[in-house]
Amino acid sequence: MRDKLAGYSELGAKLRSLTGGALFSVLLAGCGSNVTLEPVTIPAPLISPMPLSIAVRIPAEFEHYVHEDEVLGREKWRIDLGGSNAALFSQLFEYMFDDVTVLGPDDDARDLSIDALIEPSIDAFEFSVPSQSKTESYAVWIRYRLKIYDNAGDVYANWPLSAYGKSEQFGLGGDEPLKRAAILAMRDAAALMIMNLDKSTAISALKDRPPKTLVASGNSAGAAAQEEAAQAEKSPLPKRREVTLPPPGPVAGPAVLSMDADEDDSMEKFLEGSSND
Numbered sequence: 001m002r003d004k005l006a007g008y009s010e011l012g013a014k015l016r017s018l019t020g021g022a023l024f025s026v027l028l029a030g031c032g033s034n035v036t037l038e039p040v041t042i043p044a045p046l047i048s049p050m051p052l053s054i055a056v057r058i059p060a061e062f063e064h065y066v067h068e069d070e071v072l073g074r075e076k077w078r079i080d081l082g083g084s085n086a087a088l089f090s091q092l093f094e095y096m097f098d099d100v101t102v103l104g105p106d107d108d109a110r111d112l113s114i115d116a117l118i119e120p121s122i123d124a125f126e127f128s129v130p131s132q133s134k135t136e137s138y139a140v141w142i143r144y145r146l147k148i149y150d151n152a153g154d155v156y157a158n159w160p161l162s163a164y165g166k167s168e169q170f171g172l173g174g175d176e177p178l179k180r181a182a183i184l185a186m187r188d189a190a191a192l193m194i195m196n197l198d199k200s201t202a203i204s205a206l207k208d209r210p211p212k213t214l215v216a217s218g219n220s221a222g223a224a225a226q227e228e229a230a231q232a233e234k235s236p237l238p239k240r241r242e243v244t245l246p247p248p249g250p251v252a253g254p255a256v257l258s259m260d261a262d263e264d265d266s267m268e269k270f271l272e273g274s275s276n277d
Contacts, residue, residue: 163189
C-alpha cells in the first residue's frame with residue numbers, strides 16, 4: 001500500500017512539474033507588448049523661421065511605420081509609431097519655415113510655387129529592454145533620412161540623422177517606459193533638425209532659386225552655341241607638372257612644382273642655367 005501511495009505521489013510531482021514548466025513556457029512566450037504611440041508634439045522653439053516656401057511629402061510607409069522584433073527568442077514586441085512621426089514632422093516644419101504645405105496623396109508638388117520639397121523616411125529602428133541590457137533602462141534608436149528636392153524636382157540634399165531616447169522603468173508600468181523612450185528619441189530628432197538642418201543641407205540657399213528651363217529641340221543649335229561661348233569665357237585650368245630641381249646644398253631632394261603650361265619654357269631655361277652654374 002505504501003509503495004502504491006509513494007508511486008502516486010511521485011507521479012503527481014512529475015505532473016505538477018510538467019504542468020508548471022509548460023505554464024512557465026507559455027508565460028515566457030507571451031512576454032513583450034504592443035506599443036502604440038499617440039501623436040507627439042513639441043513646444044514652440046525660440047527660432048526665426050527660414051523665409052522659404054516648403055512642401056512636405058509624407059510617404060505611407062513613414063506615416064504607418066511599425067517595427068516588430070523578438071527579444072532573446074521569447075519577448076515579442078510590436079511598436080507602432082502610427083501617425084506620430086507625421087504629426088511631429090509637420091508641426092516641426094511649421095515652426096522652421098515661413099510657408100509649409102503638407103501634400104496629400106493626390107497632390108502634385110509641380111502645381112505649387114515652392115522653393116523646396118522635403119520627404120522624410122526611416123532607415124532603421126532599434127530598441128533595448130532590461131532583459132537585454134541587464135539594467136533598468138529602455139532605449140530607442142531611430143535613424144531618419146531627409147531628402148530635399150529643389151523646385152525642378154531634382155535631389156538637392158540627402159541627410160541622414162540618428163536620434164536616441166532612454167527611459168528608466170522606475171515609476172512606470174507596462175509598456176510606458178519603452179513608449180517614453182521612443183518619444184524622447186523623436187524629440188531628439190526634432191532638436192537635431194532645428195540646430196543642424198540648414199548647416200547640413202544648405203536648404204536656405206534654395207530661396208527664390210530660379211527654376212531650371214528646358215531647351216526645345218528646335219533651339220538646340222542656339223543652345224550649343226551659347227554653351228560653347230560660355231566655355232570659351234572660362235579660363236583654362238593650369239596643368240600640373242612635376243619638375244626635379246637641382247640640389248640647393250649638400251642635401252639633395254626632389255621638389256614638385258605646379259605651374260601653367262605657358263611657364264614651362266621659361267622654367268626649363270632657368271633650370272638649364274642653374275645646372276650650368
